[in-house]
Amino acid sequence: MALSEQIVDEIRIHSRKMVRELGFTGRGFAGTDLSPSSVHALLEIEKGDVAARDIGDALHMDKSSVSRMLRKLIDAGWVYEDSGEKDHRVKRLSLTSAGKTQVGQINHFARQQVQTAIERLTPEQRHIVSNGLRLYGEALAQTHTPAAISIQSGYRPGVMARITELHALFYARTAGFGQAFESVVAGGLAEFGYRLGNPKNAIWTAIQDGQIIGSIAIDGEDMGSGKAHLRWFIVNVSARGSGVGKQLLDTALAFVDAQSFTETHLWTFSGLEAARHLYESRSFSLAEERPGSQWGSKVLEQRFVRPAKPEGR
Incomplete structure (x- = not known):
């Protein structure tokens, strides 16, 4: 009524x-x-x-x-x-x-x-x-009770734009990145979208109240040699502390293990301590650091690597 x-x-x-x-x-x-x-x-x-x-x-x-x-x-x-x-x-x-x-x-x-x-x-x-x-x-x-968060796989209308927006807003605030960074993210997502038909590639989004509040993807092609590239891992500020980041990462890594990739690589930036702690808790270790300024401000780029999960575990 x-x-x-x-x-x-x-x-x-x-x-x-x-x-x-x-x-x-x-x-x-x-x-x-x-x-x-x-x-x-x-x-x-x-x-x-x-x-x-x-x-x-x-x-x-x-x-x-x-x-x-x-x-x-x-x-x-x-x-x-x-x-x-x-x-x-x-x-x-x-x-x-x-x-x-x-x-x-x-x-x-x-x-x-x-x-x-x-x-x-x-x-x-x-x-x-x-x-x-x-x-x-x-x-x-x-x-005031938060709506449930669900993890969904695959493309959905608006996914590329929303993931780009999440990245642009977060890194503008935390690292001072601007148009160059946003354009690279948008371009990379657009190119990756055409390759989602490959069973080695996948993307997941966290959905709350019909809105995308987080994302993660596994690109199984761009690094070659049986390596998985973990990309576009982001969680909106409103959902930090809810555990959705762990859900997204564990979902992606379960896919990696099922596909038998030899390694999983990801690039990030120094200073994101909460993210680093999460990576290291999932067997990632720092493999490389190098300064970069191509995003509009100087940062220390970091590459983390996770070896293949031993069989039987």
Whole structure:
């Protein structure tokens, strides 16, 4: 059944009124001089066993914004960081004594605010409000759940343009590459597209909400001598950390092993540490380094090689 515009607009009006009455639009939120995000961060940390990443997930904030906010809370003496017992690389967040006092004041203020309002309602109305808010909150949370990512093989309309765009945007930001780089990527993909009929060649894309967010290809022809060339491996920034890069690489390497290539080669640039770690975890090793400037800025090009997978493994 289609939703009426009237009910949608009514919910929007009521939501705006709640935001204003609860103090989200002004200063002095929850009886403090903190921003709403800082107040919510303190309430999340109160639960215990929380890391910065958890705060970002809960508040739908990017990593840099969370880092700046937490630094202010730490400097104010309300929060402290400590190495986790299971993973010392992950800092766990806790409230200091002053932080617990501040959160206690926040909770007292909020309870009084809610109590003053719902005292004006009948017991039945209070349950209606509680259940309605719960259902609405759960429905809103579902809109933030990322759509599933699927790995698909072969050509699809727009694949060449989208992979070119992903490369151009990423390397313009990280390495200062411009038109020359984008043209080479586009030209290489166009030429490779004509050779996808060869069973030694393959391309895969990661799809989310109908959009290409990553890609990888194996060119089994251009290097000759039974060598596989891993090309156009890219993951959009929005999908970093989702594991899709590992999925793409493992899919491509499974194809390489099935085709019995003697080696797999790839070219990349120095400084992409996360990518290098992923390559090395899949048995690639650095075979060659050389400076290059043909892309518009100076970089240290690197060639990684993975030997054929031993039989029986």
